[in-house]
Amino acid sequence: MDLENQARxxxxxxxxxxxxxxxxxxxxxxxxxxxAAETVSAGDPTFAGPLAGVPLGLKAYHILELKDxxxxxxxxxxxxxxxxxxxxxxxxxxxxxxRG
Amino acid sequence: xxxxVMKGASYALVQCNDMVIHQGSTQTSEMRLxxxxxxxxxxxxxxxxxxxxxxxxPNQSYIGNLPPREMKEISRPWYENPVSGATREGKxxxxxxxxxxxxxxxxVDMFDLVVLEESxxxxxxxxxxxxxxxxxxxxxxxxxxxxPGTTEQxxxxxxxxxxxxxxxxxxLVGCVKKAHxxxxxxxxxxxxxxxxxxxxxxxxxxxxxxxxxxxxxxVQYIIECSEEACGDMNQRGGGNFAKAIGEICxxxxxxxxxxxxxxxxxxHALVEASALVGAGVYEExxxxxxxxxxxxxLNAKDHVKKGLPVIEDCLGAFAVNIGENDGKSPVIRTxxxxxxxxxxxxxPQAVMQAIVADPLDRAGMTLKDVDTYSVEMQNPEITEPAxxxxxxxxxxxxxxxxxxxxxxxxxxxxxxxxxSIGMPGFAPTQGHIPSGVPFLGYCKDMMLEGxxxxxxxxxxxxxxxxxxxxxFDGVSFIVEKNNGEADSxxxxxxxxxxxxxxxxxxxxxxASLK
Numbered sequence: 001m002d003l004e005n006q007a008r009x010x011x012x013x014x015x016x017x018x019x020x021x022x023x024x025x026x027x028x029x030x031x032x033x034x035x036a037a038e039t040v041s042a043g044d045p046t047f048a049g050p051l052a053g054v055p056l057g058l059k060a061y062h063i064l065e066l067k068d069x070x071x072x073x074x075x076x077x078x079x080x081x082x083x084x085x086x087x088x089x090x091x092x093x094x095x096x097x098x099r100g
Numbered sequence: 101x102x103x104x105v106m107k108g109a110s111y112a113l114v115q116c117n118d119m120v121i122h123q124g125s126t127q128t129s130e131m132r133l134x135x136x137x138x139x140x141x142x143x144x145x146x147x148x149x150x151x152x153x154x155x156x157x158p159n160q161s162y163i164g165n166l167p168p169r170e171m172k173e174i175s176r177p178w179y180e181n182p183v184s185g186a187t188r189e190g191k192x193x194x195x196x197x198x199x200x201x202x203x204x205x206x207x208v209d210m211f212d213l214v215v216l217e218e219s220x221x222x223x224x225x226x227x228x229x230x231x232x233x234x235x236x237x238x239x240x241x242x243x244x245x246x247x248p249g250t251t252e253q254x255x256x257x258x259x260x261x262x263x264x265x266x267x268x269x270x271x272l273v274g275c276v277k278k279a280h281x282x283x284x285x286x287x288x289x290x291x292x293x294x295x296x297x298x299x300x301x302x303x304x305x306x307x308x309x310x311x312x313x314x315x316x317x318x319v320q321y322i323i324e325c326s327e328e329a330c331g332d333m334n335q336r337g338g339g340n341f342a343k344a345i346g347e348i349c350x351x352x353x354x355x356x357x358x359x360x361x362x363x364x365x366x367x368h369a370l371v372e373a374s375a376l377v378g379a380g381v382y383e384e385x386x387x388x389x390x391x392x393x394x395x396x397x398l399n400a401k402d403h404v405k406k407g408l409p410v411i412e413d414c415l416g417a418f419a420v421n422i423g424e425n426d427g428k429s430p431v432i433r434t435x436x437x438x439x440x441x442x443x444x445x446x447x448p449q450a451v452m453q454a455i456v457a458d459p460l461d462r463a464g465m466t467l468k469d470v471d472t473y474s475v476e477m478q479n480p481e482i483t484e485p486a487x488x489x490x491x492x493x494x495x496x497x498x499x500x501x502x503x504x505x506x507x508x509x510x511x512x513x514x515x516x517x518x519x520s521i522g523m524p525g526f527a528p529t530q531g532h533i534p535s536g537v538p539f540l541g542y543c544k545d546m547m548l549e550g551x552x553x554x555x556x557x558x559x560x561x562x563x564x565x566x567x568x569x570x571x572f573d574g575v576s577f578i579v580e581k582n583n584g585e586a587d588s589x590x591x592x593x594x595x596x597x598x599x600x601x602x603x604x605x606x607x608x609x610x611a612s613l614k
């Protein structure tokens with residue numbers, strides 16, 4: 001996960017805690033999405049960024065998992081094309097794994 | 101009106117193993133943050149030989165020896181299935197080894213910044229003078245007679261942080277000196293990058309002259325579209341790479357300028373070149389770009405960790421000639437240009453709509469009217485181990501999915517559409533290099549052979565990297581088989597049409613007299 005994003009998420013988590021704060025992902029790959037989910041929950045597994053060894057315990061969701069929460073017209077306009085393109089099941093499975 | 105044509109394209113790769121280690125940003129960052137890292141220790145074991153680099157199927161494809169669709173018949177991983185009998189020379193270009201390229205960097209240096217060790221300099225001068233393309237088209241090889249250094253002098257400059265080292269097979273053979281005592285825009289690191297970009301682009305330009313009918317004297321305008329910046333602290337990106345590169349090949353009648361838009365730069369530059377020719381401002385324009393040393397081994401950490409060779413070991417460069425309609429070469433449809441506007445939105449769907457679907461809608465066409473699309477042609481073998489997936493394939497799926505949404509294709513056809521409109525990625529991950537342009541060489545020949553009638557070239561750019569905007573960018577244009585009439589073009593008015601219009605008018609006039 002991008003080092004700058006790690007720093008931003010770390011700051012936000014320190015400010016708001018991890019109760020009412022989730023991370024929303026939009027990655028196109030299961031592995032990369034899982035890596036991002038792992039980084040914000042258990043810490044940066046690559047030990048490269050500010051979240052190395054910092055388990056924030058944040059829950060991450062991929063936008064594809066929240067289809068029911070989104071206005072169908074907006075979903076159709078912004079995400080439906082990618083839903084056809086991406087391996088939705090693999091992404092959902094990978095990201096859910098890090099929510100414990 | 102007459103549409104401009106794409107007369108030819110050339111492509112160059114330069115294998116730079118030592119630059120992967122010493123100038124690739126992944127490695128230099130690691131050296132700064134974690135100098136004892138496992139990655140830096142392991143990396144040298146994963147570098148491949150020049151012969152392996154030449155025989156690597158995507159590289160053969162890039163220089164014109166292996167049509168991209170034929171790569172589908174070669175099993176993956178491609179690095180384990182070399183092309184037998186592969187040569188460094190290709191139909192559209194060439195792969196150069198690092199020793200010759202270090203000489204090229206000296207040959208394009210106009211400010212005595214490159215110091216090469218004396219015996220290395222004379223050996224490489226001999227090779228470059230005998231090189232059939234460089235020896236014939238570069239007019240600055242005399243630089244290689246000047247100012248050699250000793251190993252001690254070079255070491256002193258590098259150790260004193262006055263110069264960026266140039267290694268060959270782990271041996272210090274030269275350096276690039278800083279061009280100012282403290283100006284960060286002229287530091288040894290920046291000068292190294294800019295000279296490498298300049299030298300590789302000048303190589304591609306020389307290849308364009310060698311592979312097409314264009315002559316150095318015939319070029320009137322050059323547009324350089326890489327991702328580098330040259331200037332000093334008062335104008336960090338002042339330019340002008342274009343003229344600096346043209347000078348190396350003796351393009352004495354040309355002027356030029358630089359165009360930037362991250363990876364979308366080449367597509368913008370080709371639209372601009374086409375507009376300049378279409379408007380009659382210039383007759384022969386060259387769009388070109390050299391390679392980026394910073395991107396060498398960008399994903400090397402993942403490649404090394406997963407046991408792959410370091411396949412991001414090449415600088416990439418290209419040059420394309422846009423000229424007046426010759427009645428033969430493919431036309432650039434300047435009336436069908438896709439653009440991602442400031443108001444388009446950044447979701448992938450909005451981007452593809454703006455770049456791919458909208459221009460076709462405006463021209464009364466559908467996605468089906470384009471035979472093939474050249475998108476971001478990154479070699480998937482480089483990006484997949486790094487978690488970025490197969491970029492061209494994802495783009496083709498997006499185009500097909502857009503077609504399903506627009507009811508141009510059935511959802512069940514999705515995979516077949518991807519197969520028919522696309523091709524495997526074969527370009528090095530050098531930012532602007534993969535963005536649409538690598539297919540132009542093949543595109544021209546396929547159109548001349550009647551295998552393809554209409555292609556869309558797509559360039560996309562991630563502007564957020566400059567931290568000035570979160571906007572995305574993208575441009576597309578259509579290349580079409582020439583209908584054979586030099587003074588006309590699809591959508592234009594040809595002589596026959598005018599004759600018919602006059603005949604109709606005469607008939608109406610005659611009728612009105614009755």
